[in-house]
Amino acid sequence: MSEHPHLPPDVTEEELAMLDVNLERPWHGVMGEVWSRPVGPVERLARKAFGSAALARVLVVSPLMILAWIIASALVFALGVVVTQATEQPLIPLLAPALAAVGVAYAYGAGADVAFEISRTMPVSSRMILLVRMTVVFAICTVLGGVASLFAPAIGGVTALWLLPMVAISMLGLAVATLTGLPALGGGVALLVWSGIVMQPVLEARREDAAAPVDLGTVVSESALMDHAPLYLAATVVCGAIVMWNNGAFGRPQEDARWHWR
Amino acid sequence: MALAVKTRTQNTNPGHIGVDLRGVGHRYGRTTVLQDIDLQTGPGVFGLLGPNGAGKTTLLRILATVLKPAHGDVALLGRATKDAHDLREIRRRLGYLPQQFGFYPNFTVFEFIEYFALLKKMPPNRVRAAVATAIERVGLEDRARSKMKSLSGGMLRRVGIAQAIVNEPELLLLDEPTVGLDPEQRVIFRTLLREMAETSAVFVSTHLVEDVAAACSEVMLMDDGSLIFHGTAHDLVALGQNDDLPGDSPIERGYGAVLAGNRERR
Secondary structure, rough: OOOOOOOOOOOOHHEEEEEEOOOOHHHHHHHHHHOOOOOOOOHHHHHHHOOHHHHHHHHHHHHHHHHHHHHHHHHHHHHHHHHHHHOOOOOHHHHHHHHHHHHHHHHHHHHHHHHHHHOOOOOOOOEEEHHHHHHHHHHHHHHHHHHHHHHHHOOOOOOHHHHHHHEEEEEEEEHHHHHHHHHHHHHHHHHHHHHHHHHHHHHHHHHOOOOOOHHHHHHOOOOHHHHHHHHHHHHHHHHHHHHHHHHOOOOOOOHHHHHHHH | OOOOOOOOOOOOOOOOOOEEEEEEEEEEEEEEEEEEEEOOOOOOOHHHOOOOOOOOOHHHHHOOOOOOOEEEEEEEOEEEEOOHHHHHHHHOOEEEOOOOOOOOOOHHHHHHHHHHHHHHOHHHHHHHHHHHHHHHHHHHHHHHEHHHHHHHHHHHHHHHHHHHHHHOOOOOEOOOOOOOOHHHHHHHHHHHHHOOOOEHHHHEEEEOOHHHHHHOOOEEEEOEEEEEEEHHHHHHHOOOOOOOOOOOHHHHHHHHHHHHHHHHHH
16 A cells, blocks of 8 residues: 555555656656556557557557457457368458458547547648558458468468458448448448459359359459459559548538438 | 527537537437537536436537547547547546546545646646645645545536646536535535636536526527527527526526427427
């Protein structure tokens, strides 16, 4: 128990010793050190990289804010590994864009919904915060997908080209989410579109030959991804522009579509 | 009973503490929620009273730069809100507590306030001391390391107040700040407001007339999207001297009298 008159009783001498706190400093400086968590190496690096302590903090706390999605994605990928080993369909590259799109919509929703009004009064632009969160989603999805791929070697050696549809589909979902103010709708539309893209060659093959084996991996084969790369890139750029325009870029007055729903 | 207001041209005047709204109006769809608001203030504590649906929250949102009005000019702290750079400068000096706000359940009280202190672009080396100060000012020292999800409604409200004041804002906007606070906490809160009156413009929207009477230098009454009264609490009390009017205190009666008078005129 602390004997110092200025400190609350739950602060122990050990804690103070560990922090190497100078008690001659003003009280609030001391308590600030005691109550806060030390800034970790990742955050310190991000501060230098972004030039912004705020964005560094957003980066570091984003995984905590989207924890539900991270856990769900890990489970889905695990299931994907099991199914891939059983059926030999390359599920991991198929799942990654879908999960990323859901993650981006969820991050937009979790970030936007919870402390929405307060966040809108901050000098740090919500666009930058969204960008940082999206990067976190992509990074986590890539890591989880990469780990899953180790256990379920894909047929035909699909490379990291599935990052392309991942970004494109996520941007599509985000564009829908920002235009409608409904993150769930954004995620849903993205899933629908991606399912359509995946199923289209399968249905075509079935039409030609009713006995053709179902090969879900057509769309994520290396050749297909290379062929469609310009399409994915164009979709990314267009949807990205829509998102930025809706968030106040290009001179558009910054007013979220959601306000009209109240 | 409106105070005589000095007319100023709409020049930017950075460093000026106060707001300048001219002809501000807003709609949601086809419903007009604010009509023709003209408001010029300097520093002080301004109480915003009015029935539900009067437009108080909408006005606070406009002052907080959350909402861009459908028409009219808004200048805050001497800067126009139309310029992106000025908007950022305003927001660094602004504090806002909405009527309802979400919180991140696994953040501690300290982390939550620190998060917004950083987003307000406070100098990083001053953030921790500022957050500790804000926590002390709202009386939550013994909960600084508790997770947000373990707090009661009144404590959450106080965390909300703390994040609004952490950057010592020149423009402070509080929407129903005393909901869930016990009378002792309300007294502490009013002291806080009075401390800020010299150096900030504070707008407090509340249903609690006695909060307004105790802490506010000026009172504004809104009804149906318009500003129908702008004066001191004293002026409002003076209108409520007739005991036949509805209300349990002179200020409540004054409030009722102004509302009734406005509705008769329509």
